[in-house]
Amino acid sequence: MSVDKLAYYPGCPSEATAIEQHMSTEAVFEKLGVELVEVEDWNCCGAAEVEDPRVVYALNARNLAIAEKEDLDIVTPCSICYYNLERSNRALKADEALRTKLKGIDSSLDYNGTIKTKHVLDVFVNDIGLDEISSKLEKKVNVKVAPYYGCYIGRPPETAFDDPDNPVLMDKLIELIGGEIVPNFNYMKTVCCGGPLMMTRGDIAFDMARKILDVAKNAGADCISLACPLCGMMLDGKQADIEKALDVTIGMPVVYITQLLGLALGIEPNKLGLNKNAVDTKEILGKVV
Amino acid sequence: MPIKTWELDPNFKNEIMSEAGGERLASCFQCSTCTLGCPITEFVPGYNPRKIIQMSLLGMREEVLSNPDLWVCLICQTCTARCPQDVRIADVLGALRRIAEREEEAGNLKIDSPRPLFDKAFQHQLKKFGRLYDMGLAMEYYPKKEGSFIKGMLAMMKDYKDFGMRMFLKGKMGPLGGGSPVKGMLASKIKQKDVMKKIFEELGEEGKEK
Incomplete structure (x- = not known):
């Protein structure tokens, strides 16, 4: 290390x-x-x-x-x-x-x-390394995940640390801990969640977030994984508001990649704040073996 | 819309290029890659950053600065990442927004978006506390956006009643948040608040007014 x-x-x-x-x-x-x-x-x-x-x-x-x-x-x-x-x-x-x-x-x-x-994400995969993390895993997180990266991981070029169109760092961690990457979600990985317009054009922000949630759901994901708190606010915190405003039912758990990784490392779910995500995460916990 | 050549401002491009973020404007060769990849085009018909760049280069100052589309850019950087000419479109639009805000403050322009009010309210929170205080931000922004305190509070309730309750019940905001009843309600303040004040006064828009 x-x-x-x-x-x-x-x-x-x-x-x-x-x-x-x-x-x-x-x-x-x-x-x-x-x-x-x-x-x-x-x-x-x-x-x-x-x-x-x-x-x-x-x-x-x-x-x-x-x-x-x-x-x-x-x-x-x-x-x-x-x-x-x-x-x-x-x-x-x-x-x-x-x-x-x-x-x-x-x-x-x-x-x-x-x-x-x-x-x-960069530290986990490129500095600590997958081998080192692998040696500390205690559990298998047997979930189907839609890995959502958002904007600033692969863009703009000079600060990016992953591919702009098909980033893979989160995918690697998910596969390492026993998860499965859902097919047909790749094209949504880096499309903005709408968060920056939440307070000034909430209508556009809701439509954008809904699209990501829909694609993840249609791809058969158990959850979406994230690496940004603004994405978390839109996709998790606001999900019930989106369902109400657009008259749809989504019910898609949204977790941070650190929460998934923590489960695989055998850390107590409440210590990972899994009782604090807005959409219930109990179904995910049931798939940690 | 025909272009009235006698109304063009030939200096506009220089004005943009001297604003931080606007430096690379003149490199644009109008390929439209920015617009094709922009996620907003799906939701706002006619949204076209390529056109905003070309109008800027031509010197259509008033049309550009009063264009409401400036305020729906997400700054998601997709255009910047894909631009073959490294125009830094997201940063150019940021430079245009700052010029438009100054023009509005000078009374020369009316911006058709609450976004400048939101950004300013955010910056006030930061200048005061050194960190973002969600409740303080909402309390400052909504009354300004709605034009009165009462209307602002009603609009805030409408947008944030359910969300606020959700965050409260999860212990993220309000009396159950922040680790203690007091901490959850109040702003998280840094010790060196004076430095924040200095930064905004020396470098922010306030500094330019001096």
Whole structure:
């Protein structure tokens, strides 16, 4: 194993709508023997709502600088946080004038560009590795999964760490833990869930999320797996609202990949927050053997 | 729509290219790959980022900045990932949105979307607390969107009553969330809130007004 300690950036949803992603991320890393040190006093990455790149770079310079003091690379379970941290890291590493300017605004933004930023999926598959994870598996998670990747894992090219059209990192983990990837879902893997329009064009957001849920259901999935809390809010948190607004019945469990991996590692379901997903996950638990 | 050449603003493309994210605008050769791959085209008829780029290059400033389609972009980056000319379309649209917001603040334009209000409310939360506070965001956004506090609260209830109850029962929001009755209700605040204030004041739109 090439990694034993990382700085952990939970992101804002970890304290509210995606608390189960936070719980399962911590539990899985602990089981894998990788120590997570939470970025002390971390601030929001800017999400999709801070559109000015310079403000995004400044916000994340602070987060990066805190991790740099500990001499640790940063890992985050959220795809949007990852995108903002990574693009800021790249911009700051490449531009000394920018670093100097930010340092002038506040000393806490003094970042020297010495650490890496990573998404949990990247760490699991490419740093810890499938062999290492395989040696720690205790159970078989015998479920049919529609692996949904969303936007920032394979896009945009300079921050991506998987294929833009057919990403595979989550598929590899699911197959490793005994799950099955449903056929006919591949073309939906990276189509946006609509989340960024939830508060301003909820009608479009609902239609987009419904399409993903429908395709997963028609493909015969037991659940959808995710790696982003905004996707979780749309597909899981809002699923009952979508059913009501569009007069449809879906009933598709939606779990984070860290929750599935945690089950395979033999971690207690409640410690993985599986009682906190909005759509009931009991059927999945019944398939863990 | 015929183009009135005498109304074109030849400097518009330079204005966009000097805005962060807009730098690569002029590389576009109009292949339409952005539009063919865009997931929004399925839900918004006529949505066409290629056309927005070409109108921008031609200098159709007013038509571009008042186009409501600017505000349904998901920033999903599919266009950017597929563009053979590396135009960074998602970032160009972001640059256009920021120019449009400044024009609206200057009283030159009326934006037909609540999205600037949402983005601003989000940024206020961030500037105040350093982290996103969902309830604070909704309490700020809905009254502004609906034009009054009462209407805002009613609209918020309509959109979020069921969702809020669901999150409450799962212990994600409200008195059962955040690990304690108090923490679940209040904003999560960082210690160095002053740094957030400095960042927004020096680099944000407020900084430009100074």
